[in-house]
Amino acid sequence: MRVSAPVNAGMPSGKTWSGWWGDMKGPKQKGIYVYSVSPFAQKPMKGALNGYLFWGVRRIAQQVPYFAPPFLIGYWVYSWGKDKYAYYNSKEGHHAMAMAEGGHH
Template identity: 40%
Template structure:
């Protein structure tokens, strides 16, 4: 294998007019293509928020529906645990709760 083939390292791609590799990914340095016509709309003529509110509603509902079973059960559990702890604390710090705790 010649040392120049290692530098080109493109397989069996053609060598360009000036001895440089002109192929591979993106075809860097290749001839420009002809006959391709593209049409674009000016950015100040586009409607950037077309359908945004409609898509936001359905996208939010889809994302909420896919995550609610991961979030809701722990939140419900900890809400009731915290509610029980607050009521238990109020009971133990009340007159009746202190009397009940001192009897034990």
């Protein structure tokens, strides 16, 4: 394998068919207009936080009826299970289970 020659590196010379980065050496085109806004005139984040404080909070408040009940039910089931587990692993819980099974104490 041969290392590429430094002559082939860099900008293309006159032997290439296509120009360098959009300079195609073809006829000038007419009737194409391009409009743009300077990057210095753009403010992409202007009003983002200010707009969120009102509209974002309002949007979240409208969605509360859809996500709050499942969350609250899930939390209630979790806390109930945790309390029940702690009770069954306590001395009182062991005694209650033994009595329910007809055991002696």
